Amino acid sequence: MATEACHLGWDFSTQKLKVIAVDEKLRVIHEDNVNFDKDLPEFSTQGGVCVHNDRLTVTSPVLMWVKALDLILEKMKSSGFNFSRVKALSGAGQQHGSIYWKQGASSALQNLSPDLPLHQSLQSCFSVSNSPVWMDSSTTAQCRSLEKAVGGAQRLADITGSRAYERFTGNQIAKIYSLSPEAYAQTERISLVSSFAASLFLGAYAPIDYSDGSGMNLLDIHNKAWNPACLDACAPGLGKKLGDPVPSCKVLGSVAPYYIQRFGFNPHCKVVAFTGDNPASLAAMRLAEGDLTISLGTSDTLFLWIKQPKPALEGHILCSPVDTEAYMALLCYKNGSLMREKIRDKIAFGSWEEFSKALASTPVGNEGNVGFYFDVMEIIPKAEGIHRFNKHNEKVTTFPKEVEIRALIEGQFMAKRIHAEKLGYKILPTTRILATGGASDNEAILQVLSDVFNAPVYTIDTANSACLGSAYRAIHGLVAETSVSLTDVVKLAPGPKLVATPKAGVAQIYQPLLKRYMDLEEQVLKSSK
Known part of the structure; x- marks a missing residue:
């Protein structure tokens, strides 16, 4: 029945942007994707990334991800997808990647014009136009310095769950602060790929969730708060630029008016915190x-x-x-x-x-x-x-x-x-x-x-598991505060x-x-x- 409610699960992965819709019986009723290399050739990526001359630095253009969302939503609209049926959405992002929002970007996010695609409204909103991603291994010096600052590799692992890794976000932020202090100073918010994607749907800065936040070498995984010593070792004033982290099942709010006016989303459609692709796959399984x-x-x-x-x-x-x-x-x-x-x-x-x-x-x-x-x-x-x-x-x-x-x-x-x-x-x-x-x-x-x-x-069939896990988490987010577990919510899914x-x-x-x-x-x- 075309009016039955559904939930969307998004995956901003390395090579593609993918989406699936599941109905109330957890059946997949719609799938779509945008391949960055093929569908957005103007960004000249290979495998969704740009490998720099040093072979260690690996980035992706932020606007490519924004434009991919424009593209996939237009594709869904022209295929007749009924956005008014969507009760909630959540998503996943490749882990560790970071996005740097320029001062003033939050007002651009809050005032998106339904007459323009997102990439036009947001094109001057980023202080760093190429985001470091998980394949980057150029931050060895920053890793050593972070471990030293907190009392060694094991101490850092005890606090954050991992010793210092080059791809982890804290070390990437430290490198940007040291190489481009002006870009860092102009940054009002730093997002992970997951919270950046959630921000696009929310029309406001979305917080980082605990699970994806654990891949940064910054979060104390025991008390679920940024660790001051780790923050200070990476860059000044970092806590303020990250905002407070939230539980992964938190409902962040409703979709921005932009999506209601341009695509016909239901004004009550909820955005549940986005997380990393590995945690989302865990939810799918x-x-x-x-x-x-x-x-x-x-x-x-x-x-x-x-x-x-x-x-x-x-x-x-x-x-x-x-x-x-x-x-x-x-x-x-x-x-x-x-x-x-x-x-x-x-x-x-x-x-x-x-x-x-x-x-x-x-x-x-x-x-x-x-x-x-x-x-x-x-x-x-x-x-x-x-x-x-x-x-x-x-x-x-x-x-x-x-x-x-x-x-x-x-x-x-x-x-x-x-x-x-x-x-x-x-x-x-x-x-x-x-x-x-x-x-x-x-x-x-x-x-x-x-x-x-x-x-x-x-x-278990895990095709598109990050998307599927995100759709399950969207459903779970709506009832999580009533202490219902994810297992209860998805018991109808194929075992x-x-x-x-x-x-x-x-x-x-x-x-x-x-x-x-x-x-x-x-x-x-x-x-x-």
Whole structure:
């Protein structure tokens, strides 16, 4: 029925602006996107970004994002999309990117003319026209200086959930303050990509939410407020330019009159705080306490739901986007599917079928043989090369084909379990592992994952997960203040599919093996230095 209410979920990602609409039964009823390179060629981006000559500085033009919103709204309007049905909207942005609003920009935002596209009204509103994004790694000096200011890398992680990272926003702001003090002085508000996008819909500066704010090296993740020592280490008067952070499920207000007049939005349509793309994906997967998602892609990424975080020098802890009492942790590994494919090509004739057959034919625990496979320098641990150990912990140069395949897969998953537990993750009787990404359709690999974690593995369709999570969060935002959980709100959504359960007796095999793996990892790390 064309008059049924719906909710919009937006994703301002690196390469595209995407949107989906879901109806009251959580069915996707509309999808659209704008590809920055293809649809907005005048900005000359490649993959949505501009890599500068130093190869370290990576930015995106702010007006490109604004123009993309103009474009997608016009596309939706001409396709007959009925904006008056939208009850609420929320969204996600690529994490860490920062936008610098010039003095006077807030009045331009509040007085948008419905006769003009947004990019015309806002073209002179930014003191920095090219926003640093998550791919930027030009701020090593600022990272060292921030860690030093607060008492070291571990102390910074204890406060903010992560040691200093080049892409994190505080370090990017510090660089802009040091290289362009005039641009910084002219800035009245600094937004993340998520809060910038929410500001466009609100017609006023939207606050940064706790979850995306945790990716800045500035937010105290325990008391949910900016840390004064971190702010002072980055730039003067920074707290005022950031504004106070808010819970991720907060209703910020109604859409600006601009959208009502130009596109026919309902005047009561609410804007729920936008968050980062990773937190929004966590919402789409409907993780509960003790659950984890593992994305088995080019790189492997773990999302964990944690109650009592233990920040470490590796990985990131962020405030949860769906539960103000909980946290999410992120662990990234560079040697994901490319390493699996390399071994497959080398010893399984390039065939996943051969690879899986060999994997399934070997015993759980691989008779004590353990391997570390790092084609490129790994993030955790910071090591590279291939390192094989027999059951006596002696280094060996080769393994038989089947042993090599199991050593690779078991090793990758044991590492993930060990690092997750170091960050405070606990496997509970109710734990579910949600597997996504390319390797999530390989049953033999998922069986090993289930065995190593001693928990059932499910697969879930995550196409456009940041958009979907944003649409779910828009619905949740409307009722969050009545203590209704996201899980209650989205129980009608299609559930994940069970694909593997742990074999009997695996815990007894992996318990000692995990301990050995941890000790051997320490050895590999020392030999790589």
